[in-house]
Each structure stands twice: as structure tokens, then as C-alpha cells.
Amino acid sequence: MRMSSNVTWLSCLQLLCAMSTLTAYPLTPPLDLDVTPRTTVLFNELWGCSRFNGSAQNYSTLLLEEEPGLLYVGARGALYALQASNISSFSDTIDWDAPETQKKLCLNKGKDNKTECFNHIRFLQRFNSTHLYTCGTHAFSPLCTYIDSREFKMSSVFEEGRERCPYDPAKGYTGLLIDGQMYTASQYEFWSSPDIRRNSPIPTLRTEEAPTRWLYEADFVESALVKESANSFVGDDDKIYFFFTEKSQEHSLYSSYSKVARVARVCKSDRGGRLTLQKKWTSFLKARLVCSLPDYEFHFNVLRSMFVLEGPRTEDTMLYGIFGLEWKNVKASAICRYSIKDVQQVFEGPYMENPEDSGTKVTEYTGKVPDPRPGSCITDRLREKGMNFSTDLPDDVLHFVRRHPLMSRQILPLGQRPLLFRRTVDYTKIVVHKVPALDGQTYHMLFIGTDEGWLQRAVEVKGQLHIIEELQLFNEPQPVDSIVISQKQMSVYVGSPSGVVQLPLSTCHKYASCLDCVLARDPFCAWDGAECVEITSHMDRSNLTQDILNGKEGCVKSAADDLESHRVRSVMAGDDVLLQCELSSNLASPQWTRNKQQLQGYGLNSGYRIGTDGLLVIKSRPEQSGNYSCFALENGVRIHVVAYTLNVHLYPPSPLSTLQPQKSNNSNPDPGLHNPPQSQSMKNMEAMYITLITILGGLCLVLTVVLLYIGFCVQSKRGKYSLRTAAQADKTRKRNDRMELKTISSHCNGKTNTHDGLLQIVPGEAQVFNKELPPAPPLPPANYELDYTNGFSSTLPNVLRKMNGNSYVLLRQTNGDPSSPLYYSFTEELNEMLEKRKHTQLCSKPDESSV
DSSP: OHHHHHHHHHHHHHHHHHHHHHHTOOSSOGGGOSOOOSEEEOGGGOOSOEEEOOSSEEEEEEEEETTTTEEEEEEESEEEEEETTOTTSOOEEEEOOOOHHHHHHHHHTTOOTTTTSSOBEEEEEEOSSSEEEEEEOTTTSOEEEEEETTTTEEEEEEEEOTTTSOSSTTSOEEEEEETTEEEEEEOOSTTSOOEEEEEESSSOBBOOOSSSOSOSSOEEEEEEEEOTTTTOTTOOOOEEEEEEEEEOSOOOTTOOOOEEEEEEEEETTOOOOSSTTTTBOSSOEEEEEOOBOTTSOOBOOEEEEEEEEOOSSGGGOEEEEEEEOSOTTSOOEEEEEEEHHHHHHHTTSOBEEOOTTSTTOOEEOOSOOOSSOTTOOOOHHHHHTTOOSGGGSOHHHHHHHHHOOBBSSOBOOGGGSOSEEESSOOEEEEEEEEEEOTTSOEEEEEEEEETTSEEEEEEEETTEEEEEEEEEOOSSOOOOOEEEEETTTTEEEEEOSSOEEEEESOOGGGOOSHHHHHHHTOTTEEEOSSSEEEGGGOSOOTTOBOOTTTSSOSSOGGGGGOOOOEEEEEEETTOOEEEEOOOSOTTOEEEEEETTEEOOOOOTTSSEEEETTEEEEOSOOGGGOEEEEEEEEETTEEEEEEEEEEEEESSOOOHHHHHSOOOOOSSSOOGGGTSOOHHHHHHHHHHHHHHHHHHHHHHHHHHHHHHHHHHHHHTTTOSOOOOOOOGGGOTTSOTTOOEEEEOSOSEETTEEOOSOOEEEEOTTOOOOOSSOOOOOOOOOOSSOEEEOTTSOEEEOOSOOOOOTTSOOOOOOOTTOOTTOHHHIIIIIHHHHHHHHHTTOOOSSOHHHHTO
16 A cells, blocks of 8 residues: 555656656757747638648548549538549538437437537548548447449448447547458447458458556557558568557556557458457567657557558558647647658567556566567468468467557657657647658658647758748637648648648748748759749749758848838937847747947846847937848848838927928938937927917917807897996006908808907907807817927917816916017016906806907
């Protein structure tokens, strides 16, 4: 009991250490494994994209046939035949949903009526030249049937699918049709154990469950046929490989991982044993796939996807796998690459065993291994001994296979490390495509889908991955479920829960310059001297430029000096200024120069900050004026992006100067703008104030005339208005003092006024009429700003304001002369009126008596 407690404690400690290692992992992992995509293409920026969305959901099963140019899609409750050239065009549809009676039975079993009680298409492959074969979950009662591919119609005969298709639509599953034989792997029924089966034709085979279970809670992701019989000098058989994750059998005191990634294989011609392993595989063996970070005890132990890339020879076949973590709250992925030769060597031995007295702990078998080697296929050497089929194998060989399905050695990735490691991404699907380049080499292009609906295009160079771009395929995050590639259509097709997306294999046209084209390192693209083109469209490739290995050679040097744009900025001293520099590449770093001298240091006291969006000049000073240039530094190449002429001014320019066209000299800004003479400054200020007083005086005169004209028109029956003042307020003034303003016209609305056209304004004695006067036009705001064409704004003196809510306009100049006639005539006169009005309120509506 104490031993079990210690094991649990050590396992928890190891788990915490591993998680802390991932959390504290440096920004740049060893060997630069955490690769950043060079460019990011958002959903609304996708080019050449076609989409298909039918009435169904979960478009997870794709079958591409190049010759007829068709893409078959299996979804929930429907199958589609799409034109591979353009999937958004007309399609043929087969509706195949579970009947309502079957859905009710599914509900009675306690299943979810929103996800599980439907017919999810899990298998869709070519059966022969005229028919396809498909299987669906059929609301937890699997069925299979044939489809006439010429008319795209379903056969009327349905077959029982419980041995070929899983009940659960979310259960891991993989299947192949090879020469009329169906190989599948899954946990078929919801109460059964995982199994690898050959269902047709007879004899059917499956894995063993007792006394040694061959599969422990296996979750299958992929299967593939490797034709090892081709050009084999020993007469070997073809192998079928299955890739999955299962519960670990290699428990130890220091292991914190409960799952491991596996690869299992069986021989295509396996017929089972005569007595021992009857109707069971005699060639089943499995081994562990390792994908871990170098120098770290950190393993990616959950297999999510696998792609088998066939080579010109069997030994050149490569395996590319996506691995993740079993901790669902930690988001990380790794991609590892394996050689089929390493896999074959591991299956040669030694074996692991499970002693009866050690529980579930397995150790390496060190005893005698019978001959022929257990788990091997029938070869020419065995045929010479009279063993032509697996049923001819000796019982001691079959007994050994039955108890020793696990190999001792682990399958390590090439280079002993992952190709790629990402901490913030969960990859879901991978497909690899071979592309010949101009240098004569064939590069492996990887198309990788994520759990949030992104597709990454990467190229493998010198054992490392260069991610060319990442594409946001969907507006709403959703996992990428399947990917297929068409060399004929030069397209990639992606299946997801909401639909199918078709994209071009490359978008060379978006690279605007030679360096941009070369830095992308896209094997499909090259520079022809004028634009970036696809190399497949050019028969004569002598004038094309491409550099996949280094990503920077071949372009003329002058191309790096091409100026993208030039901008002029004028600011006031003390302002913060952002000089924007948009870099198209995520791998590029900005580099700034001022007057052709590189800016050194961007510390707290330097006055500069460099961010992802540009250069920030903090509290700009006149000495920071000059010519700024932003360069993108990528892979040792410097590209000119944008140039600025920055002018920092101590004083705002004169308003009069804004009316005059100014000559611009961007390369040599006028130094006089930085330190203007004092006399010139005073002249500018004086001219500004004179201009403002003139403008405001004219504005007041116009407003006064308008108000009086409106009032005169309303009261057309009277020629004069008399508003008498109180004589007690000012005895020095005569009682009959009046301010007379002649009207502009004695005609109003076509009527002639017989009076003399004079207006007498005597504050405090206005009559109240039944019909109110129309409202006066709105006054300018108190804080009025004048905007100049060069981007400056200068706040004027406080010349306009209200007083006591009486709607009077008080004109006041901050540095005015009291002896000035202008100052006295307006200011003094109106002040006296206001002072008298405070003591004389003769009207019930003071606002109306203000006129």
C-alpha cells in the first residue's frame, strides 16, 4: 500500500515538473523549433477560395478522384459529388439520414439527439470501377451500402455495418479497401474493446483479447498500405500499418504519462492460424512512436494525425505525424518525421513480455525466440520450407506472437527531434505533397490544419520547417477534419463541421517584388523579372529566380532599395508622433534610420520606441526633425519599406501663411522653422490678432443686422421700436439718447413701410407680442479653434462668451487698449446697457426684451 502511494506521489511530481517545464519554456525553443508563419492571411483576405455548404453538417469524409475530376464528400445525413475544378458549382446529392424510428431507438439508449442520433458517414472509398462503398453510424445502428458512381445513386441493398463502422460518431476510426478486402480499426460497439479487423472476403480476422490483450483503449487516427513486396529480393508481403494512441503498458516509477502513441502492422496475405490464433492475426506487432523535445524529459504522447508519403522506393517512404499532449488544459503540438526503414528495423525485435507475476508491467523478453521469427510475413525462405500460408506456421511461433505483440525498441524520429514545435496551437490534420523546384530537388510541402480553422503551408528544408503562410479558412473557429490535395487541379480541399473549402496550392501573384517572392521560399513560385509566377506554368525556366535552400539569393541588389512610399509629417514640439511601418512578413524586424544614420538604442531616455506598428517619437524635439526610413530586415536582407520627412515646430505657422502656397523641400527642411527670430514671431502674432478682430467684428455686424431685419419684418406695421432707459441710472447722459440704425430696406415680404426706416433701441422697454420672434442663429462656441492645412491648431484668446444668460455678445481682447475707439464703442456701451438692465426688468420675458 505504501509502495502504491509512493508511485502515485512520484507520478504527480513528474507531471508537475513536466507542466512547469512547458510553462517556463523559452521563447525560442532548441534548434528553432517554434516556427512563426511568415505571413498571415485573414478570412476576408483569402484569394481564389471556393466553398461548398449543403443542408448537412460535419463534412469530415473526403474522397478525391483525379481522373473524373470529382470530390466525393460524406457528411451527416448526406453524400455529395462535387466538381473538383470548382466545388461551389452544381453538385449531385444523396440524402441518407436515419429514419425517425431509428432515432427514437437511439434516444431510448440514452444518446444525444443533437449529435449522436444521426447517420454520420464514416467510410467512403472506391470499391471497383463502377461503384463506391460507404458506411454510416445510422443513429447507433451502423449500415453500409454501394453507390453507383456513374449515376451517383445508392443501391437498394443495405449491409449490416456493426463489424465495419463504429456506433459512435466521435470514436476514432480508420479504414481501407484494398483489392476488394476491407480493413478497419475502431471500437465498434459501445461496449466492446478496440479491434483491427479484416471484414471481407472470408476469412475474417481480428485482434486477440485473451490471455494477452493486444490493444488497450486504442484511439485510431489513420491507416496506410505500404507495398513492401515491390522489388523485394526476399519475396516479402505488403504491410498495412495502423496508427493510434492507447493506454501505456510500460509503467514505471517515474512515468507521468498514461498514454503512448503506437504503430501496428499486419501482413496483407495473413489468413490466421490453423488451431492457434484461429481467425486472428498471426502477423500483428506494435511499437511505440516517440516524439519529444531534445534534452527535455517532455514527450508528446498523443497521436492526432499521420500521413504516409510514398517514395520512389519502399525504403524511401516517410511518415509525418502530429502529436499532442494528453493534458487538455495545455495547448501544444509537435510534428515528427519517421523513416519506414526505422519502423521495419524495430519490428525485427527484440520483444516485450508481460510476466504473470508482475501485473501489467512489461519488460524486455530475453529468452529464446522461435524460428521463423514471430510476426513475420510469408517469404520465399518459408515457402522453400513448405510454409506457403500463415496457417502453416508452427504452434510455438503462434503462441509466442499471441503473448508478445509489443516490440521493445522505440521508433525515434529522424534527427532525434521534432520538425516543429508550437506551444499555442493544436494541430488536427496533416497532408504532405512533393514539389520539384528549380534547383532539381524535390521538396516536401506540408499542409497542416488546426483546431480553430487555420491552414498552414510549410516546406521542409534541411530537416527544418519553414511555414510559408497561415490562412484563416473560417470566420467562426472550428476544427479542420480532413485535407486532400489535387495535383491536377492545383488545389487543396479542406473539410470541416460547417463545409468544404477549396484553395489554390499557392498564390504566387501576391508577392510584389523579387525579394518578396524569393524570401517566401515557396517551391511553386519563382520570379520571372516582372512578377512572381508559378513554375508549372512556364516551360522555359531559364530566366526564373528561386532560392528554397537559403531564401535570399538571385535578386539584383537594386531591388532592395526600391522605395515603397514617402510621407511628410509636421508636428508641434512636445507631441508624440507615430511613424507607421507595416511589415508584410512576420519574420521581418524593423530597422530605422534618421538622415541615413541608423538609430542606435531605443531605451527609456532615447526619445524613441520601436513597436510592431512603427517608430514612436516621444515628446518630439526640434533636433529630432529629419528624414526617417524604415527597413524590413529578414533573413539577412534589408528592404526599404517607407520614408518620412518629420518637421518638429516650436511655434504654429501664421494664419496668413496658410493661405499662401508653400514650397515643400522634403530632403532639406527649412531650419528657420525650428528656431524662428523673435521679431518674426511678434509680427506673426500681431497679424493673427488683427485678422481675428476683423473677422469677429464683421461677424457681429452681420448678426446684428440679421436680427434687426427679422424683427422689423415681423412688426411691419411699426416703423420704430422704442425701448426707454431709466434716467436715474446715468444722469450724465441725456434722456433722449438713442442709437439709430438705418434699415437695409423699408420693404418686407412685398409690403411697403410708410415710416422713416429708423430703429430706436432703448434697453428695457420692449413690448411683448403674442407672436414670438424667431430664434437667433447660434453663436460660435466659446473655445473656437482654427485648423490650418498643415495639421496645426491654435487656440484663440477668449473672445466669445455669454454673460448672465442674457444672450449678449461681449467682445473682449486680452491685450486691448482701453483708449481705442473700437474698444470703447462696443465694450463700454454694451457694459452700460447690461449694468442698467440688472436693475430694470420691465418685461415678464427677459430673454425677449434683450433684442
